[in-house]
Amino acid sequence: MIRLDHVDKTYRTRRGDVVRAVEDISLVVGENEFVTLVGPSGCGKSTLLKLVAGLTEATGGAVSVRGRPVSEPFADVGFVFQQPVLLPWRSVVDNVLFSVEMLGLEPRQYRTQAAGLLELTGLGGFETKYPRELSGGMQQRVAICRALLPDPGLLLMDEPFGALDAMTREEMSLELLRVWEERRKTILFVTHSIPEAILLADRVVVMTPRPGRVARVLTIDLPRPRTMDLEFDGRFKDASDEIRSLIFAARKDRR
Amino acid sequence: MIARLARRAAGEFAVPALTLLGALLAWEAATRVFRVPRFIMPAPSAILSEGWEWRYRFIGHTWVTLYETLGGFALSMLVGVPLAILIVYSPVLRSALYPLIVLAQSVPKIAIAPVLLLVVGHGEFPKIVVAFLVAFFPVVVDTATGLAATPPELLDLSRSYRASAFKTFLKVRLPMAMPFVFAGAKVAITLSVIGAVVGEFVGSDQGLGYVILSATSYWKTELAFSSMILLSLMAIVLFGAVALVERLTCPWLAPAPEE
Numbered sequence: 024m025i026r027l028d029h030v031d032k033t034y035r036t037r038r039g040d041v042v043r044a045v046e047d048i049s050l051v052v053g054e055n056e057f058v059t060l061v062g063p064s065g066c067g068k069s070t071l072l073k074l075v076a077g078l079t080e081a082t083g084g085a086v087s088v089r090g091r092p093v094s095e096p097f098a099d100v101g102f103v104f105q106q107p108v109l110l111p112w113r114s115v116v117d118n119v120l121f122s123v124e125m126l127g128l129e130p131r132q133y134r135t136q137a138a139g140l141l142e143l144t145g146l147g148g149f150e151t152k153y154p155r156e157l158s159g160g161m162q163q164r165v166a167i168c169r170a171l172l173p174d175p176g177l178l179l180m181d182e183p184f185g186a187l188d189a190m191t192r193e194e195m196s197l198e199l200l201r202v203w204e205e206r207r208k209t210i211l212f213v214t215h216s217i218p219e220a221i222l223l224a225d226r227v228v229v230m231t232p233r234p235g236r237v238a239r240v241l242t243i244d245l246p247r248p249r250t251m252d253l254e255f256d257g258r259f260k261d262a263s264d265e266i267r268s269l270i271f272a273a274r275k276d277r278r
Numbered sequence: 279m280i281a282r283l284a285r286r287a288a289g290e291f292a293v294p295a296l297t298l299l300g301a302l303l304a305w306e307a308a309t310r311v312f313r314v315p316r317f318i319m320p321a322p323s324a325i326l327s328e329g330w331e332w333r334y335r336f337i338g339h340t341w342v343t344l345y346e347t348l349g350g351f352a353l354s355m356l357v358g359v360p361l362a363i364l365i366v367y368s369p370v371l372r373s374a375l376y377p378l379i380v381l382a383q384s385v386p387k388i389a390i391a392p393v394l395l396l397v398v399g400h401g402e403f404p405k406i407v408v409a410f411l412v413a414f415f416p417v418v419v420d421t422a423t424g425l426a427a428t429p430p431e432l433l434d435l436s437r438s439y440r441a442s443a444f445k446t447f448l449k450v451r452l453p454m455a456m457p458f459v460f461a462g463a464k465v466a467i468t469l470s471v472i473g474a475v476v477g478e479f480v481g482s483d484q485g486l487g488y489v490i491l492s493a494t495s496y497w498k499t500e501l502a503f504s505s506m507i508l509l510s511l512m513a514i515v516l517f518g519a520v521a522l523v524e525r526l527t528c529p530w531l532a533p534a535p536e537e
Contacts, residue, residue: 076438096438104431111530112453125439125449153530 024089024177024209025052025075031083032070043234044070048084050228050237054176055207060228061220063270067235068213072179075211076100088177098126101170105182107162109154109169115141116150119168126173133172140168143202160191167199171206180212184219193251196222200249221262222249229269238269320500329504340508342485346402346474347467347516350409354466357410358417359459365418366425367443383415387473391480405477405485412473413466420465424458425451457531460524467520471513486512 030048033041045067052058060068073079074086077096086093101122109118119137120130141147144164154162163183170178183199184192196219203210214220220227221243229238241262245253253259302322308314309321316324329336361379365372391408398404428451436446478487486505493501525532 073434076434078434078437096440098440100438102431102435102438104435106429106431108429108431108435110432110450110453112528121449122439125436125441125445127441155530 024054024056025050025211026087027051027071027074027084028086029084030074030081030086032067032074032079033082045074046234046236048235048237050240052209052211055209057203057210057212057223057225058228059212059214059220059224059226060230061214061217061266061270062230062235062238063232064215065235066230066232068230069181070235072102072181072211072213075177076102076179098173099176101173101175101178103163103166103170103178103180103183105185107154107159107166109162109165111154114151114153115146115157115165118154118165119172122169122172128173137168137172140171141165143205144168144198158191160187160195163187163195164198167202171202174206174208176208178208178210180210182213182215185215192216192219197249197251199223200247204248217263217266218254218259220266221245221259222251222253227262227266229266231270239265241265317497317499320503325500325503325507328498328500329507332501332504336486336489336505336508339484339486339489339505340512342402343471343474343478343487343509344512346405346409346477346485347470347512349402349406350413350473351463351467351470351516353406353410354414354417354470355463358414358462358466359421361414362418362421362425363447365422367447379415379418382411387412388476388480391476395477395481400481405474405482408477408480409470409473412476413469416465416469417459417462420458420462421455424455427458428454456528460520460528463520463524464517467516468513471509471516475509 027048027050031046032044034044035041048071060071062068070079074081075088075093077086077093080094088097091097110121113121116134116137119140120133123133124130138147138150141150144167146161146164146168149157149161154165157165163186167183184195187195200223212220212223224243227241227243229241230236231238243258243262245256245258306321306323309316309319320328361375365375387408390411391404394407395404398407432450432454433446436450441449474485475487475490478485479491482488486509489505490502493499493505
């Protein structure tokens, strides 16, 4: 579904310095595949998501989605960020409807679906509440519902659970998997957490920083549906060790 | 619940009210004990009685100053907010207008006022212009700051949905900037009062500023004081009105209910 071909992205800072955000990235993501991107800060993971969404243009190589070259934003993408960035003046259900509204669709026709999504993510009964009345985890669920409502084929998630506490984080990961089992779509998921990357993914893309490159792509063949118990599985531990050594090896090279 | 509210009210209102009352009593006593001449420092009782005697004449003067203040404030919002939008959306206009706005702000308004009156003539309009000149700067700066403070994620989100810049402005950026617009408006309304009075000082035959000026030239200090009190009350009421409009139009800004 997504194809990145030797993609480079360099940009200039205000002071005129040239920064190479990502370099020579080649990656193919299949339809309905769950791929996580893991790596330390500054490895261009967020840039990669923006390239796929068409929010920024590659300076080298080619990005295509479903065979079409990406040069500007296209419908069929849902975005979830580290911060929920809800609109504080809108109720929960109106925040969910924001996505279809911005897409130029008729929000009234999506009310039932919005309520269904809120039900699915455990927010049934919270439709008329306001964001400030919700906890961080609940706000992020609303943001996920907002992204899911137009039923995009592609979901881009930029450290969506990064601002949550560890317990809420695990809960949200499992919940995301449950939602994904029900409504399959392609997910590109950026994270700092190695266990999170393994738990969720069909494949984990390990990246190294400055400039961001793909160090290795690991296939995770753990059975689904997945649970937290998998952390004690040998295969989980092997994958985790491998990712860690890739990231730390890259760090040692720098010294 | 009621007991707690009562205790909070006591802390919030009773203590400052008692302090004010104490200060007024001390003032009253000092003017009597030290026999301070009333044209130097009149006693609060003298200010009150003089103000009461003037009550009917004050209505007209207060109305004029209120009219000038509200005119200047309305103008500062009508000009300031669109100007801020232009500055935020157009880099060319930003570099063209921003230095001019800062320049206009750095000229002392009291210095402009006499010239303005010369150009625009007499009556309320020149005072409205002075009030506008004093008040519009915080409106422009605060609105521009608010519009520029939209979380970049929301802009990315809107862009990923291919929403037009106008739609993003209407549905995201402008409502997001409302707290900043109101912060500017609150400063602007109090500055408008000052602007109107400055305009009246320079040349007028009505308004509370005029009353203060003519009262002092006749050594009627207690009349000047009662005009000042009226001006302060006006500023407080106007500020409260802006805060009320903010509460009504942006209820999500109110502090979250306690748990």
